[in-house]
């Protein structure tokens with residue numbers, strides 16, 4: 001199964017993609033996670049990406065398209081994948097079409113997460129991520145058992161640099177301008193299903209599975 005999760009920052013794409021991937025043996029391809037790892041490792045790509053990410057802007061298309069092309073060709077994605085956070089521009093969407101054509105493997109469905117802006121800001125400003133294993137928590141909705149430590153590995157929980165309110169607002173405006181038009185792009189291809197993503201994680205999970213045709 002080949003899926004795209006589209007939606008504004010903080011809509012819950014990563015939370016749902018990680019769960020669906022684990023439950024159904026799919027590969028989660030999160031361009032945000034890959035870029036953050038490159039930043040943490042101080043690679044040339046990471047150094048280039050950092051200034052864009054910290055400002056809430058999109059990393060240039062040629063960088064992310066290369067990442068996705070390599071990842072989709074990897075053996076771990078052969079059984080199926082969830083693209084989480086890609087495509088985000090019309091250039092990326094067209095490049096994805098070309099990649100899928102090369103692989104003779106079209107998308108099955110695009111799930112568009114729909115959630116109001118206040119919920120997004122609340123979700124993002126309360127998000128905490130483990131600096132060691134990248135597990136995700138939320139101070140209110142998914143609190144860690146032991147204060148500022150990760151339940152899974154004991155690592156320190158940190159707030160993402162781009163989860164400050166002024167950067168969140170910038171990311172939302174970039175989403176509206178560059179990414180929201182992709183909803184029509186996929187609607188016209190008959191691939192889009194909207195998912196109401198404002199409820200609790202389990203409720204949204206059931207809606208996501210229904211949207212992509214998984215029981």
Ligand code: AP5
Pocket residue numbers: 007008009010011012013014015016031032033035052053054056057058059060064084085086087088092123124126127128136137138141142162171197198199200201202204
């Ligand atoms: P990226 O990491 O992709 O960020 P994003 O799209 O802004 O999405 P988020 O990870 O912030 O939110 P999400 O929808 O995954 O929500 P999550 O599940 O984490 O990108 C970061 C940056 O990298 C971009 O700004 C850009 O610079 C660059 N980049 C990445 N991809 C790019 C691309 N294709 N092109 C160019 N640049 C790119 O949940 C958020 C919080 O809410 C968590 O704390 C979670 O616990 C909580 N939560 C989740 N679901 C619920 C729920 N149902 N109820 C209550 N709380 C919930």
